[in-house]
Amino acid sequence: MKREFVFPLVVGLILGALVMVFWQFNSRLNNIAAGVTQLEQATGQNSKTVADIVTFINNATGQNGQTPAAGTEETNK
Numbered sequence: 001m002k003r004e005f006v007f008p009l010v011v012g013l014i015l016g017a018l019v020m021v022f023w024q025f026n027s028r029l030n031n032i033a034a035g036v037t038q039l040e041q042a043t044g045q046n047s048k049t050v051a052d053i054v055t056f057i058n059n060a061t062g063q064n065g066q067t068p069a070a071g072t073e074e075t076n077k
Contacts, residue, residue: 058064
Protein backbone atom coordinates (compact mmCIF):
# COMPACT_ATOMS: atom_id res chain seq x y z
CA MET A 1 0.00 0.00 0.00
CA LYS A 2 1.12 3.49 -0.65
CA ARG A 3 1.75 5.82 2.22
CA GLU A 4 -0.74 8.34 0.83
CA PHE A 5 -3.50 5.74 1.08
CA VAL A 6 -2.77 4.43 4.59
CA PHE A 7 -3.14 7.74 6.47
CA PRO A 8 -6.71 8.53 5.27
CA LEU A 9 -7.67 4.90 5.86
CA VAL A 10 -6.46 4.98 9.48
CA VAL A 11 -8.13 8.35 10.11
CA GLY A 12 -11.35 7.07 8.55
CA LEU A 13 -11.33 3.95 10.71
CA ILE A 14 -10.72 5.97 13.87
CA LEU A 15 -13.48 8.43 13.03
CA GLY A 16 -15.83 5.57 12.16
CA ALA A 17 -15.10 3.89 15.48
CA LEU A 18 -15.76 7.15 17.35
CA VAL A 19 -19.06 7.62 15.52
CA MET A 20 -20.12 4.07 16.44
CA VAL A 21 -19.15 4.57 20.11
CA PHE A 22 -21.16 7.78 20.36
CA TRP A 23 -24.10 6.20 18.52
CA GLN A 24 -24.16 3.31 21.00
CA PHE A 25 -23.91 5.75 23.91
CA ASN A 26 -26.83 7.77 22.55
CA SER A 27 -28.90 4.63 22.04
CA ARG A 28 -28.32 3.46 25.62
CA LEU A 29 -29.00 6.94 26.96
CA ASN A 30 -32.35 7.04 25.15
CA ASN A 31 -33.29 3.62 26.55
CA ILE A 32 -32.43 4.70 30.08
CA ALA A 33 -34.36 7.96 29.67
CA ALA A 34 -37.43 6.00 28.56
CA GLY A 35 -37.08 3.75 31.62
CA VAL A 36 -36.80 6.75 33.94
CA THR A 37 -39.93 8.25 32.39
CA GLN A 38 -41.86 5.03 33.01
CA LEU A 39 -40.56 4.90 36.57
CA GLU A 40 -41.66 8.49 37.21
CA GLN A 41 -45.14 7.70 35.89
CA ALA A 42 -45.44 4.58 38.05
CA THR A 43 -44.18 6.45 41.12
CA GLY A 44 -46.68 9.25 40.58
CA GLN A 45 -49.55 6.80 40.19
CA ASN A 46 -48.52 4.81 43.26
CA SER A 47 -48.18 7.99 45.34
CA LYS A 48 -51.69 9.02 44.34
CA THR A 49 -53.02 5.56 45.20
CA VAL A 50 -51.37 5.60 48.64
CA ALA A 51 -52.72 9.10 49.32
CA ASP A 52 -56.21 7.94 48.35
CA ILE A 53 -55.96 4.92 50.66
CA VAL A 54 -54.76 7.07 53.57
CA THR A 55 -57.57 9.53 52.98
CA PHE A 56 -60.10 6.68 52.87
CA ILE A 57 -58.80 5.21 56.13
CA ASN A 58 -58.80 8.61 57.82
CA ASN A 59 -62.36 9.26 56.70
CA ALA A 60 -63.52 5.77 57.73
CA THR A 61 -62.03 6.09 61.22
CA GLY A 62 -63.11 9.67 61.72
CA GLN A 63 -59.51 10.92 61.64
CA ASN A 64 -59.31 14.17 59.78
CA GLY A 65 -56.07 15.32 61.30
CA GLN A 66 -57.58 16.61 64.56
CA THR A 67 -56.79 13.85 67.09
CA PRO A 68 -54.71 10.68 67.00
CA ALA A 69 -56.42 7.30 66.92
CA ALA A 70 -57.30 5.58 70.20
CA GLY A 71 -54.55 3.38 71.54
CA THR A 72 -51.65 5.43 70.24
CA GLU A 73 -48.92 6.67 72.54
CA GLU A 74 -50.21 10.25 72.47
CA THR A 75 -53.60 9.23 73.91
CA ASN A 76 -52.10 6.80 76.45
CA LYS A 77 -50.01 9.46 78.23
